[in-house]
Amino acid sequence: MCNTIFVFFLGALAYAELGTMITKSGAEYAYLQEAFSPLHRVLGPVPSFLFAWTSVLILKPALFGVTSMSFAVYVVDCFYGPCAPSDFIVKLVAVLCLFLITFINAYSVALATKVQNFFTVMKLLAIAIIIGGGAYMLSQGYTEHLSTGFEDTTDSISMIALAFYDGLWAYDGWNNLNYVTEEIRNPNKNLPRAIMIGIPLVTICYILINISYFTVLSKHDLLMSTAVASTWGEFVLGAAAIIIPISVIMSAFGGANGTCFTGGRVMYVAAREGHLPEVFSYIHVKQYTPLPSLVVSVILSAAMVLFGEIFQLIDFFSFTAWIFYGLTMLSLLVMRCTQKERKRPYKVPIIFPILVLIFSVYLVVAPIIQDPRVEFLYAALFSISGLVFYVPFVVYRKRLPYMDKVTYFLQVVLMVAPSKYVPSE
Template sequence: MGKDKKEEAIFLRKKITLLRAFSLLIGSMVGSGIFISPKGVLKNSGSVGFSLVVWFSCGLLSMFGALCYAELGTRITKSGGHYIYILETLGPLPSFLFLWAEFFAISMWFLTHFLRKAYEKNSMGIHHLHGPANSAVVSLAFGRYMLEPFFAPCAAPVPAVKLVSLLGYCGSCSSVVFSPDTVLTLNSWSVTWSARLQTALSVVKLLALALIIVPGMMLLAQGHTEHFQDAFDRQSLVLDKLPLAFYAGMFAYSGWFQTSFVREELVKPERNIPLAVIVSVITVIVGYMLTNVSYYTVLGTQDVLASPAVAVSFVQRALKSLISVVPVLVALSCFGTMNGGIFTFSRTLFVASREGQWPPLFSMIHIRRHTPLPAVMLMFPLVTAMVCIGDIYHLLNFFSFSRWLFIGLATLGLIVHRHRHPELHSPFKVPLFVPVSFTIICLFTVAMSFYSDPVSISIGCTMVLSGFPVYYLIIHRQMSDRCRNLFYYLTHKLQLLLEVVQQEIKTY
C-alpha cells in the first residue's frame, strides 16, 4: 500500500511516544488513590509503621507486576491489557469471564449494593479495581475534593458530590476543568489531544504531591516526630485484615499496566514499554512514601481515620494559605486519571470486539478522527450508573476479588507462554521468580480476602462464576439466523449513525 493510501486508511495510529507513555503511567497511578487510600491502609494495617511497610511492599509488588506486563507487552503484540494476555495464554473462556466481571455484571451491582447496605461493617476497606468501576471511584473522588473546601469542616452533601462527579466526567463545566471538552468527548475526538492533556495533567499530579511532600519534610526536619512514637504497635496488627490494607495500597499504585492496553499505538513498544514502566513505578514509589511520611508528620492516626479527604485535612493543618489550591490540584489529578482510564480501557472493548467476544460495532473506528468511538461511548452509561448509586468505599470494595484474580491469571499466563513458546525471542525478559512470586502473592491475597471481607468477596466470586453459563449459551453457541440478521441490521444502522468502519490495516 502506497504512502498516500496508508495515510487515508482507517486504523489506530502510533501516537504514543516514550514521553506520552511515561505520562500515561504517571497520570494513571497518581490519582485519587494516594489522596484517599491512606485511610484504608492505616485502618487495616493497625499502625503508622506497619502502614508504611504496606505502602513500600505494595510499591515493590507493583514493580514485579509491571515488569511481568512489560515482558507480556513485548511477547504479545496486541492491545487489550489483561483481556488479551489471558486470551492469548489461557484461552477464550477465562478472557470472557474477565469481560463479564468487568462489564455485564454491573447489572448485579444494583442488587448487591442494597444487600451490602444491609450488612455494613467496620472492616470496610479500599480495594483495587479498574475499568468502569475505577472511573466511577475516581469521579467521586474528583467531586469530593472539588467541594470539600466549600463545606469544611462539614462533609460535602452526597448529591452534590455525585453531581460534580458527573460534570467532571461528562459535563461541560469549564470552570472546573480547564478545557471545555469533556473526558469522553476528548477521547472520542483525538488521540493526540487526549495524550497531550494526559501529559499536562501528569505535571499537575506531581505538583500536587510536591505541595504535600515539601512542607511535611520541613516539619519533620524541625523535629515533629510525635506521631511516629510507637510506630509499630503489634497489638493493633490484625493479620486477617492485611489483605484489605494491601488492596488499599495497590489501588493507589494501580495503573502500572496501562501501556499494555494501547500496545498497538505505542512508538517502538519493545523499547518504550519496559523503559516507561521502570522509571514511572520507581518515581511513584518514592513519591508515595514521602507523601505518607508527610501525612503522618502533620496528622495523627485518628485524624487520618476520621478524615473524608486526607489531603484536604493535611492542607488545613500545614498550608492554610493554600487551602483552596490543593483540593483543586487533587481534583485535576483525578480528572487526569479519568482521562487515562477511558483512553486505555476503551481499547479492551475494541480488542474484545475484534476477537469476536463483543459486538462487532465496538471494533470500529471513526472514519475521520481515527478513534474507537463506540468503545469510548459505552463507558458513559456504565460509569454514570455507578456514580449515581454508589459511594467511594462501596465501589472500591466491590470489585477486588475479580480484579486481582485476573491480574494473577495474566501473570500466570506469562509463565505458560514461556513454557509453550521457548523458541520465541523476547527483547525484554524478567527472571522467572518475578512472575512466579507475583502470581502466588496475587492468588494468595485473593484467597485470604475471603476471611477479611467474606460478603464482598463472595459477591465478586459469584459474579465471575455467573459468566460460565453466559459464555456457553451466547458466545460458544451460534446465534439463530433470525437473531443474526437482526443483530447485523442494528449494527449497520449504528455504524452509519456514528460514521465508523472496521480497521483497514492490521496493527499487530
C-alpha cells in the same frame, strides 16, 4: 507499604515481558488469549473471555467511577469547607466529570494525550509542594505522629489482605501502558523503559507524600478526613491551603482521563476478536476513536457512581482485579513452557511471576476464609456468569435477532465503522 511496592514492581516487570512479547493492545485480555487459546479450541479462550466480560462490566467502570469520585470529593470540598456535602452533590459532580472526560477521549486521541500530559505536570507540582511542606515540618521537629502512627494495628489475615487492597489501589495503573501497546512507538524498548522509570518515580513520590501526611496529621485526623490532602494543607499552608485541593482536583482529573483512555481499549480489542458484539470494535470515521466502547464504559461507570459507595467499589474492584492479575502471571508461566522459542525482547526471572501469582491467590482467598463478605461472592459469581453468554455467542456463534439492525443504527448515529474501512490519519 514495602510489601505492596515489592509486589506491584515485580508484577510490572512481568507485564513488561508480556508486553514486549505480545505487542497487542488489551493487556490481560491479549495475554490470556495468547497463552490459553492454543491449548483447547473451546476451553482455551474462556479465561480471556471472562476477563473481557468482567473488565467491561466491572473492572474498568469501577476504576473510572472511583477516580471520578475522588475528583468530585475535592471539588465539592472547595465550596462546602467544614460542612459535609450531600452524597448526591458529590455523585452528580462525579458523573459530570465522567461525561466530560469521555467527550475528550471520544473527540480526539491527540487531545486526550495533551490533557493527560498537562495534568500529569500539575500532579507533579502538587506532589512537590506536599513533599516540600512535609520536609519543612520535619525540620521543625514534628515527629510525634510518625513514631506512633502504626500503633494498635491488627494481625488479622483478612484485614491485612483488605489493607493491601487499599494500598495496591493507590499504586494501580502499573499495567496501563499494556492496554495501548499498539499505540506505543517501539514498544520493545519504550515499554520496559517507561516501567523502569515510572514505577520507581511513583513509589518515591507516594512514600514521601505519606511521610509528609504523618508528619502533621494523627491517625484520627486521617481517618476523619474525607479529603486528606486538603486537611494537610490547612495544617501546613494556612491561607494558601486552597492550592492543595486545586492540585488534587487536577491530579484526579488526569487519573480519570488515563483510566478512560485505556478502559475503552479492552472492549475494542475483545470485540475485534469476536468475544463482544462487533460494533464495539468500530471507530469514529473522522476522529479515529473507539466511540461505541467509550459510550458503554461511561454509562456503566455513571451507574456505579450513582448506586455505589467509593470504598465498596475499591474492594469490589481490587478483589476481582487480582483474580485476573494472578491468571495473567499464570499465562506467562504457561507460555514459558508452551512457547519456549518465542522471541522475548525483555525477559524477567521466573521467580517474579511465581511470587506475584502466590500473592494474588492470598489476596483472593484470605478475605473469603477469614471474613466472608457478600460483595466478594457477587464479584466471583458475576465473573463466572459470563459463561452463560460464552457458550451460545462465542462457541456456537449465535446472533441475537435484529442485531444487524441495531449495529446499523449505531453506525449511523455514532458515525462509526470497522477500522479496516476507515483510512488512517
